[in-house]
Amino acid sequence: MQVLKFGGTSVGSVESIKQVIQIIDNHRQQGDQIAVVFSAMGGVTNQLIEIGRMATTGETDYMELVRRIEDRHFNVVKALIPIKEQSKVFAHVRGIINELEDLLRGVSLIRELTLRTHDLITSFGERLSTTIITECVKSRGIPAQFCDARQIIKTDAQFGQAEVNYTLTNQLIQEHFAKVTVTQMVTGFIGSTEKNETTTLGRGGSDYTASILGAALNAEVIDIWTDVDGMMTADPRKVPNAFNIPTITYAEAMELSHFGAKVIYPPSLQPAFARNIPIRVLNTFNPTHEGTVVSRTAERRQYTITGISSIDDIALVNVQGSGMIGVAGVSAKLFGVLAAHKISVILISQASSEHSICFAIDPRGAENVKTILDAEFAAEIEHGHIDNIAIERDLSVIATVGEGMKKSSGIAGKLFSVLGKNGVNIVAVAQGSSEINISVVINKNNLSKALNSLHNIFFQSEARVLNLYLVGTGLIGKTLLKQIFDQSEYLRAEKLLKVCVVGMTNSKKMLLDPKGIALDDWRERLLTEGVTTSLPAFVDKIKDYNLPNSVFIDCTSDKDIVQFYESLLDSNISVVTPNKVANSGPYAEYRRLQRTALNRGVKFLYETNVGAGLPIINTVQGLMTAGDRFLKIEAILSGTLSFIFNTFRPGTSFADVVRDAKEKGYTEPDPRDDLSGLDVARKILILAREAGFPLEPEDVTITNLLPESCLAAPTIPAFFEELERNNTYFENLLAEAEEKGEKLRFVASFENNKATIGLRPVNAEHPFYQLTGADNIVSFTTERYKDRPLVIKGPGAGAEVTASGVFADVVSIGSYLA
Numbered sequence: 001m002q003v004l005k006f007g008g009t010s011v012g013s014v015e016s017i018k019q020v021i022q023i024i025d026n027h028r029q030q031g032d033q034i035a036v037v038f039s040a041m042g043g044v045t046n047q048l049i050e051i052g053r054m055a056t057t058g059e060t061d062y063m064e065l066v067r068r069i070e071d072r073h074f075n076v077v078k079a080l081i082p083i084k085e086q087s088k089v090f091a092h093v094r095g096i097i098n099e100l101e102d103l104l105r106g107v108s109l110i111r112e113l114t115l116r117t118h119d120l121i122t123s124f125g126e127r128l129s130t131t132i133i134t135e136c137v138k139s140r141g142i143p144a145q146f147c148d149a150r151q152i153i154k155t156d157a158q159f160g161q162a163e164v165n166y167t168l169t170n171q172l173i174q175e176h177f178a179k180v181t182v183t184q185m186v187t188g189f190i191g192s193t194e195k196n197e198t199t200t201l202g203r204g205g206s207d208y209t210a211s212i213l214g215a216a217l218n219a220e221v222i223d224i225w226t227d228v229d230g231m232m233t234a235d236p237r238k239v240p241n242a243f244n245i246p247t248i249t250y251a252e253a254m255e256l257s258h259f260g261a262k263v264i265y266p267p268s269l270q271p272a273f274a275r276n277i278p279i280r281v282l283n284t285f286n287p288t289h290e291g292t293v294v295s296r297t298a299e300r301r302q303y304t305i306t307g308i309s310s311i312d313d314i315a316l317v318n319v320q321g322s323g324m325i326g327v328a329g330v331s332a333k334l335f336g337v338l339a340a341h342k343i344s345v346i347l348i349s350q351a352s353s354e355h356s357i358c359f360a361i362d363p364r365g366a367e368n369v370k371t372i373l374d375a376e377f378a379a380e381i382e383h384g385h386i387d388n389i390a391i392e393r394d395l396s397v398i399a400t401v402g403e404g405m406k407k408s409s410g411i412a413g414k415l416f417s418v419l420g421k422n423g424v425n426i427v428a429v430a431q432g433s434s435e436i437n438i439s440v441v442i443n444k445n446n447l448s449k450a451l452n453s454l455h456n457i458f459f460q461s462e463a464r465v466l467n468l469y470l471v472g473t474g475l476i477g478k479t480l481l482k483q484i485f486d487q488s489e490y491l492r493a494e495k496l497l498k499v500c501v502v503g504m505t506n507s508k509k510m511l512l513d514p515k516g517i518a519l520d521d522w523r524e525r526l527l528t529e530g531v532t533t534s535l536p537a538f539v540d541k542i543k544d545y546n547l548p549n550s551v552f553i554d555c556t557s558d559k560d561i562v563q564f565y566e567s568l569l570d571s572n573i574s575v576v577t578p579n580k581v582a583n584s585g586p587y588a589e590y591r592r593l594q595r596t597a598l599n600r601g602v603k604f605l606y607e608t609n610v611g612a613g614l615p616i617i618n619t620v621q622g623l624m625t626a627g628d629r630f631l632k633i634e635a636i637l638s639g640t641l642s643f644i645f646n647t648f649r650p651g652t653s654f655a656d657v658v659r660d661a662k663e664k665g666y667t668e669p670d671p672r673d674d675l676s677g678l679d680v681a682r683k684i685l686i687l688a689r690e691a692g693f694p695l696e697p698e699d700v701t702i703t704n705l706l707p708e709s710c711l712a713a714p715t716i717p718a719f720f721e722e723l724e725r726n727n728t729y730f731e732n733l734l735a736e737a738e739e740k741g742e743k744l745r746f747v748a749s750f751e752n753n754k755a756t757i758g759l760r761p762v763n764a765e766h767p768f769y770q771l772t773g774a775d776n777i778v779s780f781t782t783e784r785y786k787d788r789p790l791v792i793k794g795p796g797a798g799a800e801v802t803a804s805g806v807f808a809d810v811v812s813i814g815s816y817l818a
């Protein structure tokens with residue numbers, strides 16, 4: 001024997017009822033013996049409750065609602081039963097509705113609704129749905145019989161939530177099923193007292209009916225047909241990556257549903273579990289999906305945890321005071337009075353110092369609880385043994401649940417670490433000694449971020465998500481987007497990393513989409529859907545979204561943008577940038593950013609500040625971490641100037657060579673930043689700082705290369721005109737060097753706390769002589785690299801190598817967060 005139960009959405013419409021009939025027919029064709037339990041059509045129970053309420057207050061238009069219920073059932077009959085059989089069924093349904101109307105007239109006359117009458121009114125939902133579906137099934141030639149559960153489920157007279165008399169019920173069910181020969185179509189949710197008064201079974205009512213039947217008939221399995229693919233690892237409305245849990249234990253299902261997973265209400269399944277009958281949760285609208293099997297033992301799984309659930313809105317009550325330490329009975333008194341007032345406690349936490357107890361409750365009852373506790377502990381408060389009872393609001397509880405957590409170490413560590421890295425403050429913690437649930441209380445505004453980052457970390461075969469916000473879609477920005485697009489499949493498959501661009505802005509428009517912006521047509525979307533950009537608004541949105549693993553990427557050379565870095569880092573958002581402005585301003589600002597990132601456990605990465613993608617900053621940081629000390633740095637740090645001095649020949653146009661450098665993507669947005677030495681000054685300053693020297697910008701001495709008129713040019717085109725005019729100046733510089741067999745190199749050096757940069761002719765002996773193209777070279781002399789310096793050399797400018805350095809920084813954050 002198998003028991004099937006169809007919930008309100010499964011029997012909610014003509015289309016869904018067709019599905020239900022199909023499922024029943026499939027069982028018949030396979031020769032299964034089945035009993036089927038039905039809920040009321042979706043929404044009808046609530047309507048009946050409303051109708052009852054209206055009748056007591058004398059509102060007459062409740063009849064209108066009754067009509068609507070009747071029409072809904074009639075429509076099913078019209079759609080699914082052959083015309084010639086319909087009138088008989090209409091009469092039948094009308095008969096039931098008449099009974100309801102008589103009852104409501106009575107209620108409306110006496111203006112009183114007892115719990116007993118309330119139960120009777122709500123029983124009509126299941127009676128109507130089961131009646132019409134039985135008729136539909138029969139009209140298709142499937143043998144079936146309506147079974148009013150009030151004949152077989154006997155309860156006490158606690159109307160609203162009646163207790164089942166199992167001895168009598170089991171006997172009646174067994175006797176009934178021994179007699180019948182065709183499929184029984186049973187009304188869910190209802191029973192009756194020994195005096196045959198109608199009762200209802202409380203929360204999870206129809207599941208309960210199925211479970212009682214299954215247990216009494218020793219069914220092989222109970223199928224709960226609903227409208228989702230079984231139980232999920234998290235609420236898919238909050239965690240888009242949630243997926244189906246194929247098997248789950250009863251204890252896990254209990255824990256998860258206590259914390260909000262509403263698919264089933266496990267306590268109502270207790271009778272089936274007591275007899276070890278598995279429950280399958282299946283989807284009427286996707287009947288081939290395997291759903292979830294709830295049983296005593298779940299199969300071995302890939303993941304240590306089974307699911308994550310939450311209660312979105314709770315209040316925390318804190319009772320504390322020195323008078324509680326070592327005093328027996330405080331908690332008894334506390335929870336005793338809460339129980340006496342029927343206040344349900346969601347979670348309790350007490351530190352072993354016994355100095356405080358905190359517990360979570362439904363926030364709607366918080367004021368009431370405070371009043372009750374203030375009164376109960378008035379004496380203790382007055383004597384100072386207990387401080388004031390404090391209530392904290394706007395909180396949520398998240399529970400990670402799973403039998404796999406039992407006796408397995410590192411899970412709490414992982415949980416706290418991922419929440420910490422994402423800046424989610426933990427207000428309270430509770431873990432039962434059953435070890436299958438760790439619950440944390442957090443601020444409500446962090447709920448989505450916490451759920452998603454936990455889901456991401458615990459369900460590991462799923463890629464970790466990095467959420468990126470890009471400012472600047474110029475040369476480096478657009479190249480980065482292209483690289484991310486090309487590499488995303490590899491990252492997902494090989495590194496379990498899903499890189500998701502959720503926001504972008506250029507100097508005109510910004511576009512934000514927490515679901516991700518597809519990178520094959522970002523230009524089009526930014527253009528058509530983007531709104532007028534504003535950096536403060538962009539940054540506010542980022543904070544507002546509060547997505548886990550967020551990274552802000554600044555691909556501009558803007559000076560104003562860097563003022564946002566600190567607050568971003570402070571909001572646990574990592575920052576990656578090729579923009580040198582932040583790191584080359586006052587030393588105190590540079591330090592502050594480093595500190596903020598460190599304190600917040602997020603990353604501030606800028607490898608491309610020096611030598612583009614060449615691993616220069618990482619090398620310096622590595623040496624520093626390992627305790628080396630820097631003695632001297634000598635370097636060529638401008639790709640642009642390298643290129644220019646490697647390309648410029650007497651008789652050619654210097655301005656054209658600079659133009660060429662700009663076109664090749666080597667120069668700064670304003671090439672004067674390169675030619676004036678400013679860009680190199682920034683780089684040597686940053687290198688010195690990384691090497692542990694607190695240099696200020698004014699400590700860098702620049703020997704300027706450009707004639708004054710070029711520097712003073714008001715615009716970039718005007719600057720190029722000045723360059724043309726000064727061609728002989730550059731030719732002379734070059735000729736002078738060549739005469740001596742030397743080459744011109746723009747060299748930066750740092751030694752004895754002094755940084756200097758300027759044009760220097762180098763001869764063939766010098767290691768910088770051979771440099772070609774737009775290459776950079778850095779030579780570090782340190783305590784450990786004293787006799788022969790450590791040298792890094794290679795292309796130090798250009799779109800591909802720079803974007804790739806930025807990308808590598810971004811990906812390293814993915815690994816760090818994992």
Ligand SMILES: NC(=O)C1=CN([C@@H]2O[C@H](COP(=O)(O)OP(=O)(O)OC[C@H]3O[C@@H](n4cnc5c(N)ncnc54)[C@H](O)[C@@H]3O)[C@@H](O)[C@H]2O)C=CC1
Nearest residue numbers: 472474475476506507555556557558578579669797798802
């Ligand atoms: N080109 C290279 O080889 C290297 C460049 N860098 C750095 O990369 C950064 C970007 O350089 P490129 O892409 O070459 O310059 P670019 O001029 O091509 O791109 C910068 C973009 O940022 C936009 N922008 C400026 N302020 C903005 C704001 N407030 N909001 C939104 N967008 C804004 C500009 O409109 C421009 O499209 C610069 O800081 C540069 O120093 C670093 C290493 C190497």
Ligand SMILES: N[C@@H](CC=O)C(=O)O
Nearest residue numbers: 638639640667668797
């Ligand atoms: N403009 C720079 C590249 C970025 O740092 C250079 O020419 O080196």
Ligand code: NA
Nearest residue numbers: 607610612614
């Ligand atoms: Na670099």
